[in-house]
Structure formats: C-alpha cells, structure tokens
Amino acid sequence: MVRQIEQMKQVASEQNTGATGLMVNAEGLTKRYGKQIAVNEVSFQVRRGEIFGLLGPNGAGKTTTLEMLEGIRRPDAGQATVAGLDVRRQRRAMQQRIGVQLQATTLFPELTARETITLFGALFPRALATSDLLREVALEEKARSYPQDLSGGQRQRLALALALVNDPELVFLDEPTTGLDPQSRRMLWDTVLRLRERGKTIILTTHFMDEAQMLCDRIAIMDHGQIIAEDTPSGLIASLGASATIECQLTPEAPLHTLRALPGATEARHGLERTLIYTSDVEQTLVALLKTANANGSTLDHIQIHTPTLEDVFLKLTGRALRE
Ligand SMILES: Nc1ncnc2c1ncn2[C@@H]1O[C@H](COP(=O)(O)OP(=O)(O)OP(=O)(O)O)[C@@H](O)[C@H]1O
Ligand SMILES: [Mg+2]
Structure with a gap:
C-alpha cells in the first residue's frame, strides 16, 4: 500500500516536470530592449536535482534569461x-514552486532578519519555519539584527533564506557571491551543495569560473545574449583538447600561425599582455617555443604553465577574458 502511494506520488511528480524529469525547458527565449537584443534565441534544459550555471561577462544576458524563467520578464x-x-x-x-534570489535584494530597513523571513513566508500558502531558515543560512545569531547591521555576506544569506521560504523545488541565484569575502563565499557554496543533497534544483549565474567549476554539474557559457557552449565543467575543459596552457610574454610577438604549428600545440591566442598556447604535450611545445624564440631573436618572459580552466575555454571561444 505504502509502495503504491509512493508510486502514485512519483507519477504525479513526473507528470508535473514532464516524464523526462526536466525542471526547466527553455526554447528559443528572446528578449529585446529597444533595438538591442539582450537574449537571442536561448535554448537549454535543466534536469531535476542539478546545479546549473550560467557563466558569462557583464551584459551577456544572464539576468534577463533568469527573469524570463522566473516569470518576471x-x-x-x-x-x-x-x-x-x-x-x-x-x-x-509556477512561481509557487520556485525561489528567487535577485542580483540585488532590497531589505526593509525597519525589519529584523527574523521579521523579514516571517513576513515573506506569509506571502505563500505554505512556508518553512523561520527558525529552520535562519539555521539553514547560519544567521541564528543575527535573528534580531536589522539589515544595516548585517555584513554584505550576511545580507546575501538573508536574501537566500527569503528565496527558500516556500520550500521551492527550484532555486534561482543571480550572482549569489559577488562582492563577498572568501569565508562568506564558502558558506554560500556549502548551503547550495546542501540544497542539492536535499533534491533541490539550482540555477545560478556567476562571473567566477572557479565557482562555476566547483559548484555546477553543468554550465552554459553566455556571451552577447547567446549560449556559446554548454557541458559539464570537465567536458568544457576537455573540449580545449589540451592538457596544459603555456602562458608567456613574447617580444616581439610571434605570429599565431607559427605558435599553432609548434609540436603539441592545439591552439594559440594573443591576450592583452600575454600569449597563450594550449598544448597536449607541454615539454615538446615548450622546447620548440624556446628554440623558435631564440632563432627569431625574441625574448620570452613570465612563463607560466597551468592546467586549463573555464577561463581558457571562454578565451578560446571568444578571444576575450571573462572578466575584463
Ligand atoms: N531594463 C533594461 N532596459 C534596457 N536594457 C537592459 C535592461 N536590462 C538589461 N539590459 C541590457 O541587456 C543586456 C543584458 O543584460 P543582463 O542584465 O541580462 O546581463 P547580465 O549577463 O546579467 O550582466 P551582469 O553580469 O552585469 O549582471 C545588457 O546589455 C543590458 O545593458
Ligand atoms: Mg546580471
């Protein structure tokens, strides 16, 4: 009997999210502001229980994309x-089933943290207990504090508690850690991971590639209103086809075709003050690079070798750095 009820619940929940377990299915979402296209035919899917990240530079269209899914735009x-x-x-x-943390949340100056959460809860037919939410975001000690007496990180965590007040299945977090100190960032990451453990789906935006790499099951990289790549963090990095990045300053600069022809090199780019060479064989490429520089009378400075990151993926796709 219990099993039958469980099965019925399962069927009901699958009907609601589609038989495929999709939490979000976006097809060709487009938004214009006047003549400018902020979001240009964006399509993606998010599965139940995933942490899905939208990664991209300022103005890429991340917030606008979220707002369309949240029913705000x-x-x-x-x-x-x-x-x-x-x-x-x-x-x-739909809005009863989601939680939204906006890029900037305005808090009522005359309400304490506890009162703010309770007030928000009253807007929903069913709300979690205020004390549980305070515990969830580690603000129990600040329950009686007013917004102006909270640190940036604490205000951000209060905003997260508000997003969770209706026990949503899907939580939208728009740049949850921008402007936070490393400790507050960590705390927020922990909360996000705990939410996933409890079966929640999370969609977040970020400029920080380390954050995306650390938290997200899948990432869509956005630029100029479009998704230019979408995969798991390791899948995106593997798409570089390189096991390492050689970063250096070459004066005078060598032409890219010469660098790309170095043994082992899979790609090369000139950045602002540095040249990047992606390689599947660091040793071979480095030796050849030194020889080439020597033969051309170029100087080679500031050589660094690192494992490729999402920053490299973005740079390869757009020729620009993610954060400028
Ligand atoms: N209300 C608005 N009116 C006019 N243009 C807007 C409006 N909101 C956003 N835009 C423009 O749309 C584009 C996408 O903005 P959006 O806020 O979605 O970017 P974003 O990726 O969230 O950027 P950020 O990382 O800075 O938050 C930008 O060029 C922005 O200037
Ligand atoms: Mg934004």
Whole structure:
C-alpha cells in the first residue's frame, strides 16, 4: 500500500516536470530592449536535482534569461516551462514552486532578519519555519539584527533564506557571491551543495569560473545574449583538447600561425599582455617555443604553465577574458 502511494506520488511528480524529469525547458527565449537584443534565441534544459550555471561577462544576458524563467520578464519570442508549467500561461502556479534570489535584494530597513523571513513566508500558502531558515543560512545569531547591521555576506544569506521560504523545488541565484569575502563565499557554496543533497534544483549565474567549476554539474557559457557552449565543467575543459596552457610574454610577438604549428600545440591566442598556447604535450611545445624564440631573436618572459580552466575555454571561444 505504502509502495503504491509512493508510486502514485512519483507519477504525479513526473507528470508535473514532464516524464523526462526536466525542471526547466527553455526554447528559443528572446528578449529585446529597444533595438538591442539582450537574449537571442536561448535554448537549454535543466534536469531535476542539478546545479546549473550560467557563466558569462557583464551584459551577456544572464539576468534577463533568469527573469524570463522566473516569470518576471515576458519573452518577446520563444517559450519555457519550469517544473512542467508554462512560464507565461501558468505563471502564478509556477512561481509557487520556485525561489528567487535577485542580483540585488532590497531589505526593509525597519525589519529584523527574523521579521523579514516571517513576513515573506506569509506571502505563500505554505512556508518553512523561520527558525529552520535562519539555521539553514547560519544567521541564528543575527535573528534580531536589522539589515544595516548585517555584513554584505550576511545580507546575501538573508536574501537566500527569503528565496527558500516556500520550500521551492527550484532555486534561482543571480550572482549569489559577488562582492563577498572568501569565508562568506564558502558558506554560500556549502548551503547550495546542501540544497542539492536535499533534491533541490539550482540555477545560478556567476562571473567566477572557479565557482562555476566547483559548484555546477553543468554550465552554459553566455556571451552577447547567446549560449556559446554548454557541458559539464570537465567536458568544457576537455573540449580545449589540451592538457596544459603555456602562458608567456613574447617580444616581439610571434605570429599565431607559427605558435599553432609548434609540436603539441592545439591552439594559440594573443591576450592583452600575454600569449597563450594550449598544448597536449607541454615539454615538446615548450622546447620548440624556446628554440623558435631564440632563432627569431625574441625574448620570452613570465612563463607560466597551468592546467586549463573555464577561463581558457571562454578565451578560446571568444578571444576575450571573462572578466575584463
Ligand atoms: N531594463 C533594461 N532596459 C534596457 N536594457 C537592459 C535592461 N536590462 C538589461 N539590459 C541590457 O541587456 C543586456 C543584458 O543584460 P543582463 O542584465 O541580462 O546581463 P547580465 O549577463 O546579467 O550582466 P551582469 O553580469 O552585469 O549582471 C545588457 O546589455 C543590458 O545593458
Ligand atoms: Mg546580471
């Protein structure tokens, strides 16, 4: 009997999120502000229980994409379902099932942390206990504090508690750690990972590649309103086809075709003050690079070798650094 009920629950939940267990299905989402296209035919899917990251530079269209899924902004074209519900036609029902932490949350100056959470909870038919939420975001000791007496990290954690107040299946976090000190960042990461352990789905945006690499099961890299790559962090890095990046300053600069022709080299780029050579064989490439520099009378400075990161992926895809 218990098993039958469990099975029925399972079926009901699968009907709501689609039989495929998809939490988000976005197809061709587009948003224009005047003549400018902020989000240009963006399509992606997020599975239940995943931490999905939108990574991209300022103005890439991350916030606008989230806002269309949250039912805050109406897409000009395209469609999306969240928890199996159409974000336009079933907006109200959908919003009961999600939690949203905006890029900047305005808190009421005259309400304590505890009062703020309780007030937000009253907006939903069903809310978690305020004390549980304070514990979840490690703010128990600050329950009686007013926003102006909280640190940036604590305010950010209070904003997260507000996003969790209706015990959502899906939580949107827009740059949850921007401006935070390393310790507060860690605490936020821990909370996000705990949420996933409890079966929640999380979609977050970030500029920080280390954060995306550490937290996300899958990442979509956005630039100029479009998704330019989407995969697991290791899949994205593997797509570079390189086991290492050689970073150096070559004066005068060598032409890229010469660098790309070095044995072992898979790709080369000139950055602002440095040249990057991706290689599948560091030793071979480095030896050849030194020989080439020597033969051309170039000087080679600031040589660094590192394992490729998402920053390298972005640089390879766009020719620009992620954070400029
Ligand atoms: N309300 C608005 N009116 C006009 N243009 C807007 C508006 N909101 C965003 N934009 C523009 O749309 C583009 C995408 O903005 P969006 O906020 O989605 O980017 P983002 O990736 O979240 O950037 P950031 O990393 O800085 O938060 C930007 O060029 C921005 O200037
Ligand atoms: Mg943004």
